[in-house]
Amino acid sequence: MxxxxxxxxxxxxxxxxxxGAKNAALPILAASLLAEGIHQIDDIPQLLDIDVMVQILAKLGVNVNQEQHTISLDTRSIISTEVPEELMSQMRSSIFLMGPLLARFHEVTVFRPGGCAIGERKIDLHLKGLEALGAKIEELENRIVCRTDRLQGATIVLDYPSVGATENIMMAATRAKGITKIIHAAKEPEIVDLQNFLNMMGARVSGAGTEVITIEGVDRLHSVPYYQIIxxxxxxxxxxxxxxxxxxxxxxxxxxxxxxxxxxxxxxxxxxxxxxxxxxxxxxxxxxxxxxxxxxxxxxxxxxxxxxxxxxxxxxxxxxxxxxxxxxxxxxxxxxxxxxxxxxxxxxxxxxxxxxxxxxxxxxxxxxxxxxxxxxxxxxxxxxxxxxxxxxxxxxxxxxxxxxxxxxxxxxxxxxxxxxx
Missing domain, CATH: 3.65.10.10 (Enolpyruvate transferase domain)
Known part of the structure; x- marks a missing residue:
């Protein structure tokens, strides 16, 4: 201690x-899983939460190379879609991995996330959003298993402008069939940063920073050779x-x-x-x-x-x-x-x-x-x-x-x- x-x-x-912004870096690191290839992300802060996310990505099979504030991620060799419980319990932002893994591999297994003890922070909005896109969700004690044949675009109205739920749905919807609209979306600058990163991957996302975000799904995304966090x-x-x-x-x-x-x-x-x-x-x-x-x-x-x-x-x-x-x-x-x-x-x-x-x-x-x-x-x-x-x-x-x-x-x-x- x-x-x-x-x-x-x-x-x-x-x-x-x-x-660089921790709350922008974490979802963008997770978003790298959406596409095969080598991503390079700059201005990543050197923090405990970032270390946990990097460890999770490595456990999933990502080849991670970190030099100072730059992280290179090779996402071509994913070997697992189950986020390790011992790591997920350390950081709430690990929930961001649900959307990208479900979109690319059509399945993901997660556990209840940890993080700061600052009050009730349910993940219901994340799960409801993914269900609306066509995911079948099974809750087994503290394990959550999500599967889909393919995600389908939908109009999703959030009960509360949750940053995490907005970002998870955005990432999942990038590879869904058809158009997704997120109504009552969160407007934080970190969401705009995620939109910019996703669009550099070939996604079609618009409206971040407003109450309505529109995502037109695409079949494939590509890696991002360089991106700088806000x-x-x-x-x-x-x-x-x-x-x-x-x-x-x-x-x-x-x-x-x-x-x-x-x-x-x-x-x-x-x-x-x-x-x-x-x-x-x-x-x-x-x-x-x-x-x-x-x-x-x-x-x-x-x-x-x-x-x-x-x-x-x-x-x-x-x-x-x-x-x-x-x-x-x-x-x-x-x-x-x-x-x-x-x-x-x-x-x-x-x-x-x-x-x-x-x-x-x-x-x-x-x-x-x-x-x-x-x-x-x-x-x-x-x-x-x-x-x-x-x-x-x-x-x-x-x-x-x-x-x-x-x-x-x-x-x-x-x-x-x-x-x-």
């Missing part, structure tokens, strides 16, 4: 490049929030501001300044007190992202006044609240709402990361706190942030990774 030791009170300063908007937003907590000025490269419009809107409201300088975004917080926000409601894109709720709660714990965050996406995403309270934050939970009474200081102590974004929030709080903070269970953080401590050190933070027992 490893922990972060943080000495707070240092403003941030410097330049960093934002990693920047990670949540990683970028986390570093923006870090400046808000510590003060200072940093320059972010590899950022798409349009993907962060709602987050930037709230960050500007609380008192953080932004400036575009050619290919960089300059983020500054002067030495004045942050301003409270009356109400933030998490919601699917283009709304305020649930993946920034914990980091923003840490930020607002130092704001002047009373703020409220209402979590509407997941039902168990306030596990970081007790940890922040132990550092001096004043937060009360009322149903799905968190009421934050801003205070002028936080204090270092020992805390535990309960999930990926909660861990990031505790690191930010530790950088702003007086004294020493120990953040344990940081394997959660490693699932989504590449070399977080090294990047923060380069910006002047006093943070160190240590072995703990």
């Amino acid at each position: 490893e922990s972060f030791i943080i000495e707070g009170g240092r403003p941030l300063s410097g330049n960093i490049k934002i990693q 920047p990670d908007r949540i990683a970028a937003a986390t570093f923006m929030a870090a400046v808000g907590m510590t003060g200072g000025k940093i320059a972010l490269k590899n950022v798409i501001p349009a993907h962060l419009s709602k987050v930037i809107e709230y960050l500007q409201y609380v008192g953080i300044e932004f400036e575009n300088d050619n290919d960089k975004m300059i983020v500054t917080r002067e030495n004045r007190r942050l301003k409270a926000v009356k109400r933030i409601l998490t919601s699917p894109y283009p709304g305020f992202p649930t993946d920034m709720q914990a980091q923003f709660m840490a930020l607002l714990s130092l704001a002047d006044g009373v703020s409220m965050i209402e979590e509407t996406v997941f039902d168990s995403r306030y596990k970081h609240v007790k940890q922040l309270i132990s550092m001096g934050a004043k937060i009360e939970i009322e149903g799905r709402a968190a009421i934050i009474q801003g205070t002028d200081r936080l204090f270092g102590t020992e805390v535990r990361a309960s999930d990926l974004r909660a861990g990031a929030a505790l690191v930010l709080a530790g950088m702003a706190a007086e004294g020493k903070t120990t953040v344990r269970d940081i394997y959660h953080i490693d699932r989504g942030y590449e070399n977080l401590e090294a990047i923060l050190q380069s910006l002047g933070a006093n943070i160190e990774r240590i072995k703990t027992f």
